[in-house]
Amino acid sequence: MLQFQSMVATGSAALDSGIGDTALKTFNGDTYLYTVTGPAGGVTVWRLVEGAIPQLVDTEYYTGTITFVVGRSGVPVTLGGQDQLVLDVNTSTGLVGYDLNSDGSIGDLQETGTLAGGGDVSALVQMSLGSTDLLAIAHEGTGQIGTYFVNGDGTLSLAGLAVGEADSMQAVQSGAGQFVVSADAATNAISVFQVDAGTGMLAAIDNTSAIETLGIAVPTAVEVVEAYGQSWIVVAGSASNSLSVMKLSDTGNLIPTDHVLDTLDTRFESVQDLSLIEVDGRVFVVAGGGDDGITLFTLTPNGQLVHLESFADTLGSGLQNIQSLSVAHVGDELQILVTSQQDAGVNLLTTSVSELGAVSEGFGTVNGTALNDMLSGSILQTSLLGGAGDDILIAGAGATTMTGGAGADIFVMQSGSDPTTITDFEVGVDRLDLFDYLLLRTPSQLTFTVTAQGAEIEYRDELIQIYSASGGPLSSSDVFGTGFGGPDHIPVDFAGFEGLESNGSPGIQGEISVNSETTNPGLTDAEIKFTPNGGGTVSVTADDEGRFDLDMPSGSFSGELDIVKSYSTASKEINALDALQVLRLSVGLDPTWGPASPENLIAADITQDGTINALDALAILQVAVGKPSAHNAEWVFMDADADLSGITRNNVDYETGVDIVVVDGVVSADMTSILLGNLEAF
Incomplete structure (x- = not known):
């Protein structure tokens, strides 16, 4: 539970008001908070103490040439073994910062040699490339992000400059790759750069489609x-x-x-x-x-x-128009340090993390502990047993039974799951989180049925059976109070949502290989669906290179792989000639290139009614000229080894999908890809 503890301040307006940035640094097991104000201000250091308010360690007022040209940001870095708090000084040519001593106090003001982009720094992040450290610095005046190797003596050597602006920047590793992620409010830009491990240079990665x-x-x-x-x-x-x-x-x-x-x-x-x-x-x-x-x-x-x-905010706190916040793990609590654009000083709020339990995901039976666990279901039938503690139980794709046990539990539903059962809902104590359900905003959208021992909830194809811990019926207000509470979750993937289609894109007609470890040119923007035997369906959308990750658990799972992909009219793969070919087929003639293959017959049956007739030709012509049609063109995917010998003009009977075994999350299959409405020689 969040608790406000106190506001701390030095008593100096120059140090307490207008704090623009906060930063954390640990020395000898103690965590220190550094707060930075702007021109004519300075830096304050607080030591964080478990169960107590922050202790004032040191203050430093800006002096000399930086007094009125310093910004309100401060970032800890290590240069040649010396820790520094780097400032934004808009007239400097190098990197300006205060030395930080091992007791957290502030040392001398230092400046490195001239930087290629100058010392007007809008964002800064340090990362390690093996035995070498690298700084990425956003130079505000040039619209460039420079990378600099940190030399043993603390000097910097330019690695390279990349186009980009940032006022917030972080470094992160994913797999074997090192990346810089940045955001810039003025240009509304969010960027990802890959760091070359050898040269230290940045290469921008296009994530436009994901961000937009x-x-x-x-x-x-x-x-x-x-x-x-x-x-x-x-x-x-x-x-x-x-x-x-x-x-x-x-x-x-x-x-x-x-x-x-x-x-x-x-x-x-x-x-x-x-x-x-x-x-x-x-x-x-x-x-x-x-x-x-x-x-x-x-x-x-x-x-x-x-x-x-x-x-x-309360009368005793100062949380009006928050400017910055930092979170530290101190002993058995999280300490949240918050500054305001209007209130002076630093607010301290805490919440206990002394009883964090297991984070577990699986199928069959997943057991919690007596602590606060987070348990997740999987693609197969699962029972989640929270035990004592304030647990978070998350439904899997397969049928999930949840038992929270003692404590205030949160039951989190997942869109597209098989039926979910909650065995012991405690009114006024437990909470039901339905925010993964598409476009659900209020309890009034649900079909809520009171039962003798609890309630049943339906929403679209979702079903939840709730049993009351007390054994009696549950009303909507028992479960939801006056409403859901919490934020609104906006869908990030509409694939498979009735009435909406994923983005159409060009595909590849014929045999394709589907592999989750590589690019898949024929699967751009496709929905990849895997249904294990006896389990629920896992579904993801491939990116613009056809890459996808079903995020499956380790182990081997037999089941069916299906792919759904809509047609892109921009590709112009379907035209009036296709309608002519289908019209020939409908009256018993061959296409203009010769006898039709089974794949041709599948493509011709755009209405998917099992026969090829003039209605197919009409629907294809409508698609070709951009007119509304009751039958949309789409890609179908089937087993590359499927027996299609029985397909005729009057018997277009086939099954989509392929039976596969997913091993340790890797999907690999050979399939045939056919665009309905597109007639060409196979």
């Missing part, structure tokens, strides 16, 4: 974390009042996994800053902005944000 679908406006902060075997990016959008979660692949591609909007129940409208922290295998996300408060989330292993709590 999220609708992020004015990105004010980007944070990264490596957890659950993946690398994650979280972006704060001030004008969109949003937080966006994306998984970073080992090739630098961003895969959106969640996008949440502020509501009356949360406190991140006009979000200004966010912070991520991993504690004992659990990831926490804190965000705040112009909403006079903060919101605390946890990140699930599949990249979704679960709302834990929001804290609103």
